[in-house]
Amino acid sequence: MKARIIITLKRGVLDPQGKAVKGALTNLGFDxxxxxxxxxxxxxxxxGVEDRAQAQILVEDMCxxxxxxxVIEDFSYTLEEG
Amino acid sequence: MKARIIITLKRGVLDPQGKAVKGALTNLGFDxxxxxxxxxxxxxxxxGVEDRAQAQILVEDMCxxxxxxxVIEDFSYTLEEG
Structure with a gap:
């Protein structure tokens, strides 16, 4: 089983890296x-994890x-067989 | 329009951060x-980008x-209206 976990900053939490990327994109002309x-x-x-329910428990526990x-991050995930 | 861009290391490229996370998970008992x-x-x-095709061109250009x-990374993205 494969899991893709996406971890993002909660709304309202400052994101200096995002701000820097935005600035760089604007400088490149992406207005x-x-x-x-x-x-x-x-x-x-x-x-060795074939069961979707078991994988869910594991992944949530890891997160x-x-x-x-x-405190500052949200996570979501998708599971894929194989 | 909102775009979620996922950037991953190409297969075969060493990922020390991933290795460290794997080690930490194993230490926590996630065998x-x-x-x-x-x-x-x-x-x-x-x-101001309502057109899906225009958004695709923009996002691919940004990436x-x-x-x-x-050289070392692949990207994929999904688009969401609004």
């Missing part, structure tokens, strides 16, 4: 860019214990 | 984790010119 937020994507390959900081 | 790859997600809000390094 249509109104806002940029930068987050992380973590692709996890799970071995809460290590991958995401619940 | 099912076989591999971890870490990438970036960039959420871009486009102003090629700034957001992704085509």
């Amino acid at each position: 249509q860019v109104k806002d940029v937020r930068v987050g992380k994507v973590v692709d996890v390959e799970l071995d 809460k214990k290590l991958l995401a900081n619940p | 099912q984790v076989k591999d971890v790859r870490v990438g970036k997600v960039v959420d871009v809000e486009l102003d 090629k010119k700034l957001l992704a390094n085509p």
Whole structure:
């Protein structure tokens, strides 16, 4: 089972990296860019986990214990067989 | 229009951050984790772009010119109205 976890900053949390990227895009002439937020994507390959429900529990546990900081970050994920 | 851009390292490119995360997960008891790859997600809000085709051209241009390094990274994106 493969999991793709997307970790983004919560709304309202300052994102200096996103601001820098927005500035760089504007400098390159992309005037249509109104806002940029930068987050992380973590692709996890799970071995011996065939059950979707079990994978969900595992991934949520990983996010809460290590991958995401619940104070400032939200996470979402998708699961893919194989 | 909103674009969510996912930037991942190409297959075969070393990912020390992913390796560190894998090690940390294993130390926490997540023995099912076989591999971890870490990438970036960039959420871009486009102003005054209603046309999907125009948004695609813009986003691909941004990725090629700034957001992704085509030598070591792949990118994909999804578009969302509003």
